[in-house]
Amino acid sequence: MDKTQNNKAWFLVLPVLVIVAFSAVIPLMTVVNYSVNDTFGENEFFWNGLGWFEDMIASDRMHSALGRQVLFSAIILAIEVPLGIFIALHMPKKGFWASFCLVLMALPLLIPFNVVGTIWQIFGRVDIGLLGHGLASIGVDYNYTNDALDAWITIIVMDVWHWTSLVALLCYAGLQSIPQAYYQAARIDQASRWSVFRFIELPKMSGVLLIAVLLRFMDSFMIYTEPFVVTGGGPGNSTTFLSIDLVKMAVGQFDLGPAAAFSIMYFLVILLVSWVFYTVMTTLDNAETK
Amino acid sequence: MAQITLKNLAHSYLPNPQAEADFALKEMDHVWQDGGAYALLGSSGCGKTTLLNIISGIVRPSHGRVLFGARDVTDEETAARNIAQVFQFPVVYDTMTVRENLAFPLRNRGMDAAYIAARVAHIAQMIGMEDRLNRKARGLTADAKQKISLGRGMVREDVNAILFDEPLTVIDPHMKWELRTQLKQLHRQLGHTMIYVTHDQTEALTFADKVVVMYDGRVVQIGTPEELFETPAHTFVGYFIGSPGMNLMEAKITGNRAHLNGCEVPLGTSYAPVAGRSQIGIRPEYCSLTSGAGLPVTLRRVEDVGRHRIIRADLFGQAFNLIAPEGMAIDADMTRVVFAPDKINVFADDWRVAAQAGGAV
Numbered sequence: 045m046d047k048t049q050n051n052k053a054w055f056l057v058l059p060v061l062v063i064v065a066f067s068a069v070i071p072l073m074t075v076v077n078y079s080v081n082d083t084f085g086e087n088e089f090f091w092n093g094l095g096w097f098e099d100m101i102a103s104d105r106m107h108s109a110l111g112r113q114v115l116f117s118a119i120i121l122a123i124e125v126p127l128g129i130f131i132a133l134h135m136p137k138k139g140f141w142a143s144f145c146l147v148l149m150a151l152p153l154l155i156p157f158n159v160v161g162t163i164w165q166i167f168g169r170v171d172i173g174l175l176g177h178g179l180a181s182i183g184v185d186y187n188y189t190n191d192a193l194d195a196w197i198t199i200i201v202m203d204v205w206h207w208t209s210l211v212a213l214l215c216y217a218g219l220q221s222i223p224q225a226y227y228q229a230a231r232i233d234q235a236s237r238w239s240v241f242r243f244i245e246l247p248k249m250s251g252v253l254l255i256a257v258l259l260r261f262m263d264s265f266m267i268y269t270e271p272f273v274v275t276g277g278g279p280g281n282s283t284t285f286l287s288i289d290l291v292k293m294a295v296g297q298f299d300l301g302p303a304a305a306f307s308i309m310y311f312l313v314i315l316l317v318s319w320v321f322y323t324v325m326t327t328l329d330n331a332e333t334k
Numbered sequence: 335m336a337q338i339t340l341k342n343l344a345h346s347y348l349p350n351p352q353a354e355a356d357f358a359l360k361e362m363d364h365v366w367q368d369g370g371a372y373a374l375l376g377s378s379g380c381g382k383t384t385l386l387n388i389i390s391g392i393v394r395p396s397h398g399r400v401l402f403g404a405r406d407v408t409d410e411e412t413a414a415r416n417i418a419q420v421f422q423f424p425v426v427y428d429t430m431t432v433r434e435n436l437a438f439p440l441r442n443r444g445m446d447a448a449y450i451a452a453r454v455a456h457i458a459q460m461i462g463m464e465d466r467l468n469r470k471a472r473g474l475t476a477d478a479k480q481k482i483s484l485g486r487g488m489v490r491e492d493v494n495a496i497l498f499d500e501p502l503t504v505i506d507p508h509m510k511w512e513l514r515t516q517l518k519q520l521h522r523q524l525g526h527t528m529i530y531v532t533h534d535q536t537e538a539l540t541f542a543d544k545v546v547v548m549y550d551g552r553v554v555q556i557g558t559p560e561e562l563f564e565t566p567a568h569t570f571v572g573y574f575i576g577s578p579g580m581n582l583m584e585a586k587i588t589g590n591r592a593h594l595n596g597c598e599v600p601l602g603t604s605y606a607p608v609a610g611r612s613q614i615g616i617r618p619e620y621c622s623l624t625s626g627a628g629l630p631v632t633l634r635r636v637e638d639v640g641r642h643r644i645i646r647a648d649l650f651g652q653a654f655n656l657i658a659p660e661g662m663a664i665d666a667d668m669t670r671v672v673f674a675p676d677k678i679n680v681f682a683d684d685w686r687v688a689a690q691a692g693g694a695v
Contacts, residue, residue: 225421228392231412232419233486234442243427243438 072311078304096305106306108281109289113265116200116285120264123204125257128211133245135216146216149209161273164202168274188275192282195275199283202270207263211256218249254325258318265314286310336403336494338366338389338527343398345384351396358384360552361397366529366544368403371521373542374531377574381551382531383499389529390497391415402494418487419497423504424479426486428472432463435471436485443490453489460520461485477509484517488524495527502537514541535575547571563617564677569684572615578644578655580615580679587612587680587687595650597629602676603689610683618644620677621656628670636664647671 079096081089100106131149136142152160168188170176179186188198222244230240268287271277277284277292284292290310294303345359354360359381366372374382387393388400391412399408407415418439427435436454445453458464461481466474471482480501487496498517502510518541521528532538538545539559547555547562547570555567566572566580573579585594590604592614599614623631623645632648636658643658649671656671658664680687 223423223425225423225425228390228412228419229421229425229483229486231392232390232417233439234413235438236442239442243429247427247429 075304075307078300079308080305082301092301096301097309100302100306100309103302105289109284109286112282112284113286116267117261117264119200120203120207121257121260123200124208124211124260125253127204128208128256129215129249129253131208131212132215132219132249133241135212137220146213149212149216151209152206153209153213155206157269158273160202160206161270164198164205164270165274168198190279192279195279195283199271199274202274203264203267206270207260211260214252214256215249218252219245222248250325254322257325258321261321262314262318265317336405336527337368338495338529339399339401340364340366340389341399341401343388343395343400345381345388345393345395345397358551359388359395360550362553364546364553364556366527369525369527371518371528371541371543372530373538373545374529374548375533375535375538375545375574376548377533380548382533382548385548386419386497386499386529386531389495390417390419416490416493417495417497418490418493419499420480420483420487420501422500424476424483426471426474426479426482429470431468431470432458432474432482433467435482436467436489439486439490453491457485457489460488460523461516477505477513480505480513484513488520488526493526495529498528498530498532500532501530502532502534510537517541535577539575547574549574565686566615566679567686569613569615569681572617572679572681576617576619578618580617581621581649581654581656582613582615582681583649583652585612585614587614592678592680594629599629599673599678600675601678601680602674605680605687606690608680608682608687612687613681613684615679615681616673616677618655618657620674621671623656623658623664623668624670624672625665625667626670626672628672630669631671632669633664 077089080092080094082092082095083089135145135149155163167173168176168186170180170187176186176188185191186194188195226244227240230244235243266287267285268291271283271285272288272291275283277288281289287310290303290307293299293306340362342361342363343359344357344361346357348356351357374385376382384393388395391407391410391414395408399406401407402415427438430438433454436457437450440450440453454467455464458467461484463478463481463485466478471479474482484501487493502513505513514537517528517530530538530541532541539562543558544556545559545562546553547557547568549568549570555562555571557565557567562571562575566575569580569582572582583594585592585599587593587601587605587608590601592599592601594614601614629649631654634646634648637644637646640660642660643662643664645656645658645664647654647656654671
């Protein structure tokens with residue numbers, strides 16, 4: 045059916061546009077301003093064109109931070125999405141234990157990021173932490189402050205602990221919306237457990253799963269607080285993710301120009317990847333309808 | 335295919351049922367013929383879905399046995415019972431094509447590919463979806479999806495019975511009629527035992543050879559549509575079947591006379607003295623307005639429904655319906671109603687009373 049096109053409807057979006065302008069666009073413009081100028085303070089700016097951008101694109105430091113970031117997000121998604129689905133499938137569907145599990149699952153989500161970081165920072169310490177000391181006393185050589193692999197494992201486990209609940213809860217909501225008749229029909233059709241998952245549960249979860257993947261990608265790609273609190277980006281630069289490096293550059297070294305140029309590219313990367321994710325997944329969805 | 339026997343079957347959802355009210359399904363003993371088309375009819379909460387789920391094996395009855403043919407299936411799983419069920423809402427596997435949907439039950443049972451292809455083609459032709467076999471099921475309309483569910487139910491040749499749980503609820507009225515006709519036709523072609531749950535009397539009466547009317551966890555009558563109409567076994571059948579339902583009035587019965595509010599109504603036959611609360615029931619179709627002798631009625635309004643008119647009236651302060659044929663003039667002096675004597679049913683404590691042997695007048 046053909047819909048009537050009326051572009052006046054755009055006026056309805058205007059209030060949101062104004063709010064977003066003040067909360068996001070205008071502050072972002074300051075960053076744009078820094079990214080094309082050089083400054084030594086005192087509000088004096090010298091035009092630098094795309095110089096900072098060229099520097100940043102060629103910078104090894106940024107390349108390795110980006111590499112670590114991509115690896116981190118990939119690991120996070122590869123663990124949290126299947127684990128979240130697995131947990132959602134095994135949570136009780138109703139009764140006291142369903143509510144109990146929901147509360148239990150929601151708890152990590154309610155803890156502020158820096159508190160999560162502090163919890164794990166202490167938890168993992170070899171001298172006083174339950175985890176660190178426990179591992180040490182059973183003879184595992186674990187120290188996240190001077191072993192890069194240990195630091196990575198700690199941060200990944202922490203993120204899985206903190207955020208798998210989100211994926212699980214979203215999937216759980218998707219599963220709860222499946223009418224009982226589907227399972228009964230599957231039983232009558234003698235479908236295997238795998239078929240039930242593949243043809244009933246997964247298709248019904250695909251919508252929320254798309255949201256879960258997007259959220260987890262964006263959040264993990266922007267992760268700052270928790271690794272900053274736990275490892276401070278170390279040992280060496282091994283857990284210096286993009287945002288940590290960015291803050292070091294901007295606030296630590298006061299290289300505002302390169303940092304601004306870099307943060308704009310960082311923003312565009314997230315925007316682009318999210319868009320690609322979304323488009324690919326929705327077109328896959330539509331293609332199936334045909 | 336098999337005859338279904340319900341042996342002393344009863345079900346309670348409570349762990350320790352004591353009183354009769356604890357039972358969602360009161361004890362029943364029935365044999366349903368192989369190849370019959372049965373409709374389970376009743377209002378919401380009367381236990382018809384419970385009964386259906388017991389037959390399909392989704393619910394295990396707390397008392398009694400279920401037999402398919404000579405085989406006791408009470409403790410068997412749904413899958414082992416070899417039945418098919420069509421649900422209230424279309425259940426299709428969205429990401430599969432129509433063809434894959436139809437083939438799914440056969441494939442899960444490890445049938446051979448050539449047989450599956452032939453069977454799917456046959457069923458697709460029966461439900462009129464040959465041209466859409468390669469489409470994904472997701473984008474289809476509700477009635478097309480329901481046809482797929484139907485087709486998935488019929489694709490296996492060896493099913494013992496096909497159960498329908500209000501399958502036409504989500505279907506547009508004009509498609510309902512078409513699907514119902516198709517179902518009836520399929521029943522004739524395939525000869526499966528079919529059990530159709532509904533609360534819609536039109537659906538039940540047009541689909542089934544035998545209608546099973548349920549009320550308050552009990553099967554109150556199993557009969558042909560005509561039997562339900564003419565000789566309802568229970569007052570519930572009287573007012574649930576028919577539009578409007580049967581008129582029921584408190585009356586005292588003596589022989590072949592009924593006395594209500596001091597007026598005498600002749601009955602078509604004689605009755606032995608009736609114990610308990612006695613009522614007479616007369617269908618609106620068998621009442622007529624007259625200006626002569628009869629019971630006094632006050633007319634409230636006349637509804638013209640096309641083929642006839644429904645007259646809403648008061649009889650001794652109680653609502654009373656009668657049906658007047660199209661074109662009959664209703665005059666102001668028509669304030670009396672007469673009943674066709676042999677169409678009057680007598681009920682004692684809601685159950686129909688049979689006429690006294692040799693009591694016909």
